[in-house]
Amino acid sequence: MNLATKDIGHNLGRFALTVVGIGLLLMLVMGMGGIYRGLIAEATLLIDTIGADLWVVQGSTRGPFAEISRVPANLEDRIRAVPGVAGARRFVSHTVQREHHGRSLRMVVQGLAWPEDHGEWIPLVVGRALGQAHYEMIADRSLRLPLGEQIELGKDVYEIVGITKGMVGSGGDGLAFFTVSDAQAIQFNVPGEATRLERAARRSRAEGQDIGQVQPLLLERADGPTRGLPVLAPPQVSAVLVTLQPGADAAKIAATLAGWPDITVYTTQQQIDLLLSGMVDKSRRQIGLFRVLLVIISTIIMALTIYTLTLDKVHDIALLKLIGARNTVIVGLILQEALIIGTLGYGLAWWLGQFAFPKFPRLVVIETSDLLWLAGIVLGISVLASLLGIWEAMRVEPNKVLS
Amino acid sequence: MKPDHSKAPAIEAFNLTKVYGHGNTEVVAMNDVSLCVKQSEVVALLGPSGAGKSTLLTAVGLINPPTSGRIVIGGVPVLDADRPLVDLRSFRRKHLGFVFQKANLIPFLTAAENVQIAMEINDVTPRDAHRRTMELLDYLGVSDRANNLPDALSGGQQQRVAVARALANHPSLVLADEPTAALDSHRGRQVMELFRKVAHEQGAGVIVVTHDQRALDIFDRIFEMEDGRLRLGLTVAGGQPAPRGIRDTPE
Numbered sequence: 001m002n003l004a005t006k007d008i009g010h011n012l013g014r015f016a017l018t019v020v021g022i023g024l025l026l027m028l029v030m031g032m033g034g035i036y037r038g039l040i041a042e043a044t045l046l047i048d049t050i051g052a053d054l055w056v057v058q059g060s061t062r063g064p065f066a067e068i069s070r071v072p073a074n075l076e077d078r079i080r081a082v083p084g085v086a087g088a089r090r091f092v093s094h095t096v097q098r099e100h101h102g103r104s105l106r107m108v109v110q111g112l113a114w115p116e117d118h119g120e121w122i123p124l125v126v127g128r129a130l131g132q133a134h135y136e137m138i139a140d141r142s143l144r145l146p147l148g149e150q151i152e153l154g155k156d157v158y159e160i161v162g163i164t165k166g167m168v169g170s171g172g173d174g175l176a177f178f179t180v181s182d183a184q185a186i187q188f189n190v191p192g193e194a195t196r197l198e199r200a201a202r203r204s205r206a207e208g209q210d211i212g213q214v215q216p217l218l219l220e221r222a223d224g225p226t227r228g229l230p231v232l233a234p235p236q237v238s239a240v241l242v243t244l245q246p247g248a249d250a251a252k253i254a255a256t257l258a259g260w261p262d263i264t265v266y267t268t269q270q271q272i273d274l275l276l277s278g279m280v281d282k283s284r285r286q287i288g289l290f291r292v293l294l295v296i297i298s299t300i301i302m303a304l305t306i307y308t309l310t311l312d313k314v315h316d317i318a319l320l321k322l323i324g325a326r327n328t329v330i331v332g333l334i335l336q337e338a339l340i341i342g343t344l345g346y347g348l349a350w351w352l353g354q355f356a357f358p359k360f361p362r363l364v365v366i367e368t369s370d371l372l373w374l375a376g377i378v379l380g381i382s383v384l385a386s387l388l389g390i391w392e393a394m395r396v397e398p399n400k401v402l403s
Numbered sequence: 404m405k406p407d408h409s410k411a412p413a414i415e416a417f418n419l420t421k422v423y424g425h426g427n428t429e430v431v432a433m434n435d436v437s438l439c440v441k442q443s444e445v446v447a448l449l450g451p452s453g454a455g456k457s458t459l460l461t462a463v464g465l466i467n468p469p470t471s472g473r474i475v476i477g478g479v480p481v482l483d484a485d486r487p488l489v490d491l492r493s494f495r496r497k498h499l500g501f502v503f504q505k506a507n508l509i510p511f512l513t514a515a516e517n518v519q520i521a522m523e524i525n526d527v528t529p530r531d532a533h534r535r536t537m538e539l540l541d542y543l544g545v546s547d548r549a550n551n552l553p554d555a556l557s558g559g560q561q562q563r564v565a566v567a568r569a570l571a572n573h574p575s576l577v578l579a580d581e582p583t584a585a586l587d588s589h590r591g592r593q594v595m596e597l598f599r600k601v602a603h604e605q606g607a608g609v610i611v612v613t614h615d616q617r618a619l620d621i622f623d624r625i626f627e628m629e630d631g632r633l634r635l636g637l638t639v640a641g642g643q644p645a646p647r648g649i650r651d652t653p654e
Contacts, residue, residue, distance in 0.1 A: 001516060001523050010511030010552070316509045322466060323568070324496020325524040399466045401507055402457060402580065 003329070004336035007313070018305050019341055023348030025298045026378065030349050031357060032291040033370045036284055038363035043170035043280050044272050046110070051121060052241035053250055055266045056088075056257060063266060064093045064238035065170065065275045071263060073180075076113070076240045082256055084248035089113030090237040092183040095173060100151055107143055107176040108169035111183030111237065119162070119177050127162030133179055138162035140174030154189030158182070170280060172362045184235040199223040295377060302385035306338045310389035317393050318400035327394065334389045335382075342382030346375060411478030413440045413576045413608020414463055419472035421458050421631075432458040433469065434631035440576070440608040445599050447619060448612045450628035456612045457580060459628065463610070464499060464578045465491040477575040496525050500569030500607070502579040506561035508553040514564045515540060515549040521571040532571075539567040543597065559590035566597055570605060577601070579611040588617055595621045 008015045047065075056079060057063040058070050076088040092111025097104060112119050112130060119129040119138055127147050130136050137158040139145045149160045158178065167175040178186065190198075203223040211218060221228060242257075244250055250267060257265040266274065276284075310317070317330055350371070357364035421433040433455045440446050450456050461467035463474060468485040475481065476498060480488050508517045515536050522532035540546040543563040548556055556564065562582060569577050579598065583591030595611070595618040602609045611622070619625060626633050 001512075001520055001529065003512075003520070006516065007511045315507070316511075319507050319509065320520075320524070321492065322495065322501060323521050323524070324492050324494075324499075325520075326492070329524055397466075399461055401501075401503060402461065402466075 002336070003333045004340060007309075007333070007337065008340060011309075015341065019344040019348060022298065022302060022305075022341055022345030023352065025294060025301065026345050026349035026374070027352050027356065029291055029294045029298065029377075030353055030366065030370070030374055031360070031364060032287050032294065033374065034353070034357055034364035034366045035360070035362065036287045036291075037365035037367055037370065039170075039280055039283055039287075040276060041365050042166075042168045042172060042363050043275050045167060046169065046175065047268060047272055047275070049121065049123070049167075050091075050241065051243070052091075052268060053244040054242035054254055054257070055091075055268065055271045056240040056242060056263050057238075057266065059262050059264050061264060062274050062278070063264075063271055064091070065271065066278045069238050070236040071238075071240060073235070073237050075237075075263065078260075079240055079242055079257065082253060084245050084253045085242055086245040086248075087116070087243040089117050089241050089243075090180045091239040091241050092180050092187070093238050094183075094187050095169070095171070096153070096186060098153060100145075105143065105145075105151075106173045107139070108171075108173050109183050109186055110175055110177045111180035112177055114179035114181065122162070122164055122167070122177060124162045125165045127160070129162060130177070130179060131161065134182055135159060136161045136178075137182075138164060138177040140164045140167045140176070142166075142168055143174040143176065153186045156182070156185060166363065168363070170275060180237060184237075188235055295381065299381040299384055302338065302341065302381055303388045305341070306334065306385050306389040307392060309337060310334055310392050314392075314396050314400065317396045318398055321396065322398035322401050330393050331390050334393055335386045338382040338386035338389070339379070342378045342385075346378045411442075411475075413442050413444065413477065414610075415439045415475040416459075416463055417473040417475075419459065419462055419469040419474070421455070421462060421467075422470045431631050433462065436472070436628075436631070436633040438463070438626070438633060440610055442575070442606050442608055443602050444623045445602045445609040445611065445621065447622040447625045448610060448628060448633075449614070449625060454628040455631040456628050458631075459633070460578050460580055460610065460612055463576070464501060465495050497572055498575045500572070500574035500577040502562070502565050502569050502577065502582045504581040504584045506553065506558070506565040508561055508564055508568075510553055513550050513552055514545060514556060514560075517553070517564055518567045518571050521568045525572050527572075535571065536567070539570055540564070543567050557590075559593065562590075562594050563597065566594070566601065570601055570607070573605070574607050577607050577609045579609065579613075581612055581614065583613065583615050583618070588615075591615055592618050592621075 055063055056071065056075065061067055061069045063069050073090055076090055079085055079088040090111065090113045093108060095106065095108050097106040099105065114130065114133050118131070122129065122138055124138070125141065127138070130138065135156060135158050137160060139160050141163055145151060145160050147160055147163055150157050151160070164175070169175060200223060203219055206219050206222040207213070244253060254265045254267065257263065320330055353366060357366065416436065416438040419433055419436045420431065423430045423432055436459055438459070448456050448459065458467065462469045465481060468482055468487070471484045473480065473483050476494070481491070481494055482488060508514070509520070512520060515533070518536040518539055519529070519532045522535060523529060527535070537546060537549065540549050543566055545560050545563045545567070548560055553561055553564070577598070583594050595615070598609045598611060599621045601607060624635065626635055
C-alpha cells in the first residue's frame with residue numbers, strides 16, 4: 001500500500017494547488033534557461049547565417065558586434081587579391097529607431113554588398129530577395145511591416161519585398177536588409193540644412209587657406225557635393241566578410257591579413273565568442289543569478305509545503321510509529337510526496353511552457369540538455385525539501401497519539 | 404525472540420516505577436507496580452485522573468519506558484528499567500495491539516486499509532493482509548464499511564475498525580485506553596464485549612483503562628490505581644467479588 005498516493009488522493013485539492021504553485025515556479029526557472037539560450041541564438045543568428053569564413057574589421061577593434069568598426073569600402077578589393085580568398089563583401093550594420101505610422105520602429109540595418117549579394121541566403125518566409133540596387137528592403141516579421149509596405153527612412157522610401165522570421169539582432173531588434181549603399185544612406189543621412197551649413201563651412205575654411213585664394217576653382221568644389229571632393233573619403237563600412245576557396249587554409253590566410261596594420265581579422269567562431277563574452281555575457285550572468293534565486297525560492301517553498309504537510313500528519317505518523325512502522329515507511333511517505341509534487345510540478349512547468357514561451361517577446365529556446373538538467377535539479381530540491389519534513393517526522397514520539 | 408503463546412502469561416510487569424523530573428520537581432507517576440495478565444484474560448484498570456493508569460499502559464505498551472522495573476511479554480523479557488532488551492518498535496508491531504479513546508484511524512485510508520497497513524508494515528503480503536482484514540472486519544461486524552473513509556463511519560464503527568487493527572497481527576497483548584469514552588453506553592458496552600470476545604476467542608491478554616462503571620461485569624479482573632499504586636479491586640466475570648486489598652503482584 002502506497003501511503004503517499006493515498007494521502008495525495010485524500011487531499012487532492014491542496015496537492016493540486018501546491019503542484020500548480022511549484023509548477024509555475026519551475027516554469028520560470030525553465031523559461032530563464034530558455035531566454036538565455038534564446039539570447040545566444042539571436043545574437044549568433046546573423047553570424048551563423050551569413051556564412052563568412054573570416055571577418056575583417058577596423059584595426060585594434062573587436063568588430064561591429066562589440067564596438068564601432070570602420071573600414072574603407074575598397075578594402076574588399078585588396079582582400080580579393082589574397083591567394084585562397086574566394087570572395088569578399090562589404091558588411092554594414094547599425095541600429096536605427098524611427099517613427100512609422102505612429103509607432104516606434106527599432107531595427108538593425110544590415111547592408112548587403114550589391115550586386116554580388118542579393119540576400120539569397122536570407123531565410124524568407126514570404127516575398128523575394130532584393131531585386132534592385134536601391135529602395136528595397138527585407139524585414140523581419142517582428143518589425144510588423146507587411147509585404148509591399150513602404151517605409152520612409154532618411155530621404156528615401158523603401159518597399160518591403162521579403163519577410164523573414166526570427167531574424168533578430170543581439171538586442172532582440174528585428175533585422176532589416178538593404179543594399180550597402182542604401183544602408184549607408186540611412187546611416188549617414190543628414191538634413192538638407194545641415195548639408196548646406198557644412199558646405200558653407202568648407203568654403204569658409206578654404207577661403208582662409210592660401211591655396212583657396214590662389215585657386216578659386218577649389219572654392220567652387222569645396223561647397224559642392226562631398227563625393228566630388230577626392231580629399232574626403234567615401235562612407236566607410238563596418239567590416240568586410242571573407243569567403244575562402246574550398247580547401248584553403250583559414251589560419252594561414254588570417255595570418256596574412258593580420259599582417260596588414262589597418263585591420264584586424266577574426267574567424268567566425270572568434271567573432272561569436274567576442275559577441276557572447278561581451279553584451280550577452282552580462283545578460284547570461286544576470287539570468288543565471290536570477291535562475292539560482294528561483295531554484296532557491298522553489299526549494300524553500302517546497303520545503304515549507306512538505307513540512308506543513310508533515311505537520312498535518314504528525315498524529316498519523318505517531319500512530320504509525322506506535323503500531324510499529326519502520327522509519328523507512330515514514331520517510332518513504334514524506335519523500336514520495338515530495339517527489340510526486342516535484343515531478344508533477346516539473347511536468348506542469350513543461351506543459352505550460354509549450355503555450356507560454358512562444359508568446360514571449362524574445363526567443364525562448366528549451367533544449368533537451370536544459371530539461372534534463374532541470375529534472376536533476378527538481379529531483380535534488382524534492383529530496384532536499386523533504387529533509388525538513390523527515391526531520392520533523394523523526395522527532396515525533398509514538399505517545400503523541402495519546403495526547 | 405518470539406513469545407510463547409502456549410504457556411506464558413500475556414504480560415508480567417515487575418516493580419514498575421516511573422519518575423518524572425528530579426529534585427523539587429520530581430513526580431512519582433507509578434510506584435512499584437507489578438501486574439500479571441494471562442492469555443485470554445480481560446482486565447480493567449480503574450482509577451481517577453492522574454492516578455498513573457496511562458503511565459502504566461504506556462510502560463507496558465513499550466511506548467514510555469519505566470524508570471525502574473522489568474517487563475516480560477509472552478515470556479520474552481523486553482524491558483529492564485528503561486533499557487530495551489529487544490527492538491521495541493518491532494516488538495510492538497508483532498506482539499502488541501493498541502486501542503485508544505479516539506479510534507485514531509488514519510484519515511486518508513479506508514477502514515480496510517487502516518487494518519491492512521498494520522499487517523503490511525509487519526511484512527505480511529498485501530494479498531494475505533487483505534484476506535485477514537476482511538475476516539477481521541467481518542468478525543467485528545463492519546465488513547460492509549470496509550471501503551469507507553473513517554469520517555464516513557460512526558464512532559462505534561471506527562472503534563471496531565481500531566480493534567480490528569489492534570488484532571491484525573495476532574498480538575499477545577491488547578492495550579486499550581478508555582476505548583468507550585467517546586461512545587454512548589450501548590455502543591460502549593458493545594466494544595467492551597468485543598474485547599472479551601477477542602480475548603477469549605483469539606487468546607490475547609487485554610488490559611482496558613476505563614472510567615465506565617457500567618460494563619465492569621465483562622472483565623475477569625479489575626485493578627484500581629491511585630497515586631501511582633496498583634491494587635486489585637473486584638473479580639466480577641465469575642460472579643465472585645475479589646477480596647479488596649489483596650496484593651496485586653504476579654504469583
